[in-house]
Amino acid sequence: GENVEQHPSTLSVQEGDSAVIKCTYSDSASNYFPWYKQELGKRPQLIIDIRSNVGEKKDQRIAVTLNKTAKHFSLHITETQPEDSAVYFCAAQGSARQLTFGSGTQLTVLP
């Protein structure tokens, strides 16, 4: 089955700096890669996603890049703000159709 590894597990940045979270996946048939943000005590919320036929997607301060050859994808957050502090999960949809989640990254934006 699919295996998704996510790094780092914790990340602290100064407000205004950029944050990068990286994930690798194992199933070469995976074709959809969402990123979820989960604030403490709240539901996971989709913040951006990318399909395997696209290399990069951007939405305001958030971008995702995908390298199919290397089987890795990354989340980039620019100009970080305190409200970006949360746990971020990457996921991959493989040949088995269900989403496999990474282990999560606790992002803390320091004021």
Place this chain on the structure above:
Amino acid sequence: DTEVTQTPKHLVMGMTNKKSLKCEQHMGHRAMYWYKQKAKKPPELMFVYSYEKLSINESVPSRFSPECPNSSLLNLHLHALQPEDSALYLCASSQDWASVKAKNIQYFGAGTRLSVL
């Protein structure tokens, strides 16, 4: 409207109790999911219903029994749980799990925080 509604928000039960968790969506989605999430861990898939039929059971113990009465509703019946079953139980839905061409955007409910004493 991307709302998935779960009730109750919190549940405390003893190991001999029987209780049910409920999930509802009105987005016309044909796939619904139950996940279990422990603190600081990713959601773990338990069950997938596609077009009201159970498609995936991730080797979940029989003390958890899912039910999909119709395309908008998903229940999780709980019986004789163990303290280690204490967790956040998340319901999610997506448009169509079965299609290999569609991206599987899953929308999550706020969850039921379950404590088993």
